[in-house]
Amino acid sequence: KNEVEQSPQNLTAQEGEFITINCSYSVGISALHWLQQHPGGGIVSLFMLSSGKKKHGRLIATINIQEKHSSLHITASHPRDSAVYICAARPQGGGADGLTFGKGTHLIIQP
């Protein structure tokens, strides 16, 4: 069974700071998702990656398949980045298992 761990659970930072959220998983995966959830519940898919690095605006996601680890970085953080960030792992080889989710990182960016 895949275990997905995120750290930190909670993070408060000042506007402009560089933010890093970490995600580790226990078994081989074929892809990892980074999701953003704002108060009210709506979830937005930020990245889906299976190797290397992806960038979108101020957001960067990296994954190291050998070390079973992924990071989400936010550069020049802004109060509107305040949200819960969740990573989710897709198991390797298909099969009947769906995504396994981390517990989320609650990020607050103060002005």
Added chain:
Amino acid sequence: KAGVTQTPRYLIKTRGQQVTLSCSPISGHRSVSWYQQTPGQGLQFLFEYFSETQRNKGNFPGRFSGRQFSNSRSEMNVSTLELGDSALYLCASSLTGQQSNSPLHFGNGTRLTVT
């Protein structure tokens, strides 16, 4: 293009009752997956449907069931509700499903409260 639509947004039910939630995917998407989110357990995968067939199933009791119609709309049903079923239920649609490289698009969820 309209996003993923979930109805209703809020629902209050009593223990022992049953409930049906609806999810309309983005036009052209054939996969709909369902998730339960609670403060204690976080997000958990319930099941995935693709072209009217259940393709994957999470570790939930048989009281949780679903189906998908020919227009890709999906419903999930929870029978004999328990207090612990109180949660935000989210669905997501994608072109070809969780096991592919097509991204997931989430609805805003249905918040179910069981009293």
